[in-house]
Amino acid sequence: MKCIKCGTDNKLKDRTAWRGRCLRCGHPFVFEPTAMRDFKITDPLFSKAIADISVNDTLFFTPRQLFYLLDQRSRLRISNGLNVPAYIFINIFWGFLFGFAAAILSELNVFIFGMLAVNIVLLLLTFSDIRSSKYLYQERQNFARSLQIWGGIVTINGLISSLLLNSSMQFLCSSAFGLLSIFLGSLKVPKITKEVIITYSLFQDWINKWTEINSSIAKMLPSPRDTNENAAINPDVSAYSFDRVVVCDRAEIAQFLIANKFHFENNCAVLSVTGYPQNIFDTTMQMLRRNPDLKVYALHDCSPRGIGLVNHLRTSHNWFPDNSTIIIDIGLLPRQIMVAGSNMFVLNSESSARDARELPSGIRQDFSSEELQWLESGNYVELESFSPQKIIQILNLGIAGSRDLDSDDSGLILVGDAGSSIYVVDSFG
Numbered sequence: 001m002k003c004i005k006c007g008t009d010n011k012l013k014d015r016t017a018w019r020g021r022c023l024r025c026g027h028p029f030v031f032e033p034t035a036m037r038d039f040k041i042t043d044p045l046f047s048k049a050i051a052d053i054s055v056n057d058t059l060f061f062t063p064r065q066l067f068y069l070l071d072q073r074s075r076l077r078i079s080n081g082l083n084v085p086a087y088i089f090i091n092i093f094w095g096f097l098f099g100f101a102a103a104i105l106s107e108l109n110v111f112i113f114g115m116l117a118v119n120i121v122l123l124l125l126t127f128s129d130i131r132s133s134k135y136l137y138q139e140r141q142n143f144a145r146s147l148q149i150w151g152g153i154v155t156i157n158g159l160i161s162s163l164l165l166n167s168s169m170q171f172l173c174s175s176a177f178g179l180l181s182i183f184l185g186s187l188k189v190p191k192i193t194k195e196v197i198i199t200y201s202l203f204q205d206w207i208n209k210w211t212e213i214n215s216s217i218a219k220m221l222p223s224p225r226d227t228n229e230n231a232a233i234n235p236d237v238s239a240y241s242f243d244r245v246v247v248c249d250r251a252e253i254a255q256f257l258i259a260n261k262f263h264f265e266n267n268c269a270v271l272s273v274t275g276y277p278q279n280i281f282d283t284t285m286q287m288l289r290r291n292p293d294l295k296v297y298a299l300h301d302c303s304p305r306g307i308g309l310v311n312h313l314r315t316s317h318n319w320f321p322d323n324s325t326i327i328i329d330i331g332l333l334p335r336q337i338m339v340a341g342s343n344m345f346v347l348n349s350e351s352s353a354r355d356a357r358e359l360p361s362g363i364r365q366d367f368s369s370e371e372l373q374w375l376e377s378g379n380y381v382e383l384e385s386f387s388p389q390k391i392i393q394i395l396n397l398g399i400a401g402s403r404d405l406d407s408d409d410s411g412l413i414l415v416g417d418a419g420s421s422i423y424v425v426d427s428f429g
Contacts, residue, residue: 003027004047004214028213030206039074039198046210049073053387054219060259062221062252064384067203068345071196083146084153087122094118108167116173119154123147123177127184140189147185154178196345221259224251224276244268244399245288247319249300249309251276253383253391262392266399268297273309273319295326295402299395302332303380304355310422311363329415329424330398332381334371336428345385353378366415398425 002009003022012034014023021028033040053061053069098114126147130140158174161167211217245268248254254272257263263270269288275281288294296313300306310329313319320327337344356375364372383391402423413424 001029001031001033001042002044003029004043030210030213041070041074041206045073046070046206050217050220055389057219059388059392060219060221060256061388062256062384063203063207064200064252064382065386065388066207066217066220067198067200068196068382068385069387070203070206071198071345074198083142084149087119087146087150087153090118090122091115109169112167112170112173116177119177119181122150123181123184130189144185144187144189147181149185151178151181151183151185154181196347221252221255224255242267242269242284242288243291243293244295244297245284246270246297246299246395247309247313248272249298249306250274250383253299256388257392257395260388260392262395266396268399273312292324294320295328296320297395297398297402298327298329299383299391300332301380301383302334302337303352303382304359304375306380306383307333307367307375308359308363311360311366314422315362323421326402326421326423328398328402329422330395331425331428332383333424333428334367334374334379336425337381338370338374339427344381346379346381348378349380350378352380394425394428401425 001015003025005027006022006025008022008024010018010023010029015021015029015032017023018026020032030043031041031046033042049066049069051057053059053066095111095115098111101114102108102111126143129135130143130147132140135143154174155178158171158178162171162174207217244266246254246257246262248257248270249272251272251274254270254276257270258277262268269284271277271281271284298309298313300309310327313327314323315321337346353376356372356378359372359375367375386394413426415422415424
């Protein structure tokens with residue numbers, strides 16, 4: 001493992017001899033991959049994840065955005081599914097054992113049925129991996145191809161060996177297994193949504209240990225902190241009004257956008273529905289209400305609380321109860337996740353399922369039965385599972401598409417009745 005300070009490659013014996021420090025510069029290593037049972041996180045991998053999520057220290061990010069990226073990188077390193085070389089090795093190993101037993105008992109069927117049982121177990125394990133959310137879609141496609149190839153090998157081998165051994169049983173078993181393996185491997189590989197495979201508490205331990213040794217992570221945002229004191233704003237500035245406002249369902253997302261100066265680059269206000277940032281919230285709302293042509297962009301998690309954001313903005317007297325105010329729902333929405341398939345991390349909890357079942361009719365009416373069923377199953381997706389670049393890019397596209405709401409290329413869909421002024425983005429990137 002290379003030292004992130006001097007670049008020296010330290011072998012395990014070097015790290016052991018130097019008690020977890022670099023043999024050249026003495027800098028401590030945070031991770032020891034050989035001592036990690038489920039994940040092989042190294043200092044260079046962790047350092048690169050920080051550089052990638054921040055685009056080489058040019059973008060601020062939330063801790064959960066780094067958490068999801070590390071989960072993705074860890075996932076790429078757990079590919080221990082069965083493949084053709086593994087099949088061959090296992091068959092050779094068990095072939096000798098069953099062949100030896102068959103020779104002693106003078107029973108060829110011991111060998112045939114023993115090898116059939118071994119291969120059925122391999123087939124079931126591989127088919128389970130093809131349907132497992134633990135693996136990426138491409139990996140599961142590789143497992144499916146392995147089944148097809150192995151099925152062909154077994155069929156051909158069974159035909160040849162049955163002729164040499166003059167065994168119809170060998171031919172029937174090999175043919176049946178080979179055709180079944182080819183058939184199962186040819187089935188469409190489902191685009192199962194991803195699930196997290198590391199725990200957030202473990203991630204917090206990694207962060208604490210990393211910052212203890214390598215100091216703080218420059219672009220990682222702390223928990224949003226606020227003050228109830230109103231900031232002094234120049235009267236000339238407060239007389240101005242924005243044409244756009246991005247309203248987030250959580251303060252963490254609003255903080256993330258403000259830290260990356262999204263409001264400056266797009267000449268818009270950024271607020272959270274919880275009232276962040278408190279010190280300028282009231283003044284900003286006064287400025288927004290002055291503009292009759294205001295456009296509101298809702299950005300939220302795909303959760304029962306998140307999808308209720310637009311309804312809250314429309315019905316709450318503290319926000320924009322005037323039906324003429326245009327509200328664009330950027331996402332996340334269940335329909336966007338269903339389109340994206342395996343490209344998104346999907347979490348699940350009983351509390352989310354309970355909240356979904358308790359959604360009021362005013363919110364439920366805007367969603368299809370499939371979307372409501374998905375939510376009521378306890379599924380939800382966090383906005384922070386997307387990288388900083390992706391969120392900013394999608395928000396920029398949503399704002400650009402809303403310049404001409406009647407255009408077929410806007411990517412926006414009008415929801416509600418004919419007099420509605422609420423739009424949704426048809427896909428989240």
